[in-house]
Amino acid sequence: MSILHNIICKKKLKNNMLYEKEPRLTLSFYKYFSIKNPQEYRDKIYRNFYKNDVLGRIYIAYEGINAQISVPVKNYFFIKQFLYQLHSVLNNLRINKSLNNKKSFWMLSVKVRKKIVEDGITDPNFNPDDVGVYIKSRQVNMMLNDTKTIFIDMRNSYEYAIGHFEKAIEIKSLTFREQLKNVIRLMEHAKNKRIVMYCTGGIRCEKATAWMRFNGFKFVYHLEGGIIGYVHDARKNGLPVLFKGKNFVFDYRMSEKVSEEIISSCSQCNNLSDSYINCKNNACHLLFIQCKNCAIAFNNCCSLNCMKKI
Secondary structure, X not given: OOOOOOOOOHHHHHHHHHHOOOOEXXXXXXXXXXXXXXXXHHHHHHHHHHHOOOEEEEEEEOOEEEEEEEEEHHHHHHHHHHHHHHOHHHOOOOOEEOOOOOOOOOOEEEEEOOOOOOOOXXXXXXXXXXXXXXXXXXXXXXXXXXXXXXXXXXOOHHHHHHEEEOOOEEXXXXXXXXXXXXXXXXXXXXOOOXXXXXXXXXXXXXXXXXXXXXXXXXXXXXXXXXXXXXXXXXXXXXXXXOEEEEEEOOOOOOEEEOOOOOOOEOOOOOOEOOOEEEOOOOOOOOEEEOOHHHHXXXXXXXXXXXXXXX
16 A cells, blocks of 8 residues: 555545444553654554554654554454554553543544654653552542542643542643643642642653652652543442543544533533533634533524624
């Protein structure tokens, strides 16, 4: 196969996804490790994923791999074996299965980037391998009930809005690189306290815990597999799931329900709602929370002004 990129229009691909009946799994995985030739890795992954009808978003960089993909159930075994054999450090790679199997991606995108997570860290002495201690659901629940333990949410504000651990601190920032700077400044008083960090699947909080340790924080922990890993592990072991609301995801689904609580409100009427939508006015395309009533009243727009423009 000589063409190693998508050549079909996105609209057609999206329709293919919506009408497809074959069962799929939505998966996510990441691994920080040294890749000498990211472009070569990218092409090898693209060929295999294309052959196995994989859809989704994969980033390759010198520092590793980060992926969110949709895989036909019948091809899951082959994809897993391919990844395990791709590099010795990927043997038994942790692969997170989503909390639901609703349709998620409609095209395959494999890109080479400078970093798999843009962190803004330039200090040559920083060691990304010196990460915090991994913890699973049982220990997470115990630490949530410990008043001396601090929980920090390392996701964006719009992710935090619809779901988070009740005692978790939001580090308000526009980007992850800004968040890394802010968390050091805001937590300066807590260098000798127990700190638990978490994100969606683990990739951001793994980098964040290494950054905390580099800046002198002594007792740093993070959820193995992120929120997704925590929920799966808690359910598997019959433990209470203490995460409230929905887990935001970066695909067609936009979110996965974790608990029945709705902890956010409609941007327009302020009634309880946890449904994200992009403004129907493509010139705006604002991501915001909108309830069913306001979706009808505003024709899926964020404002009367945008409503008039369409």
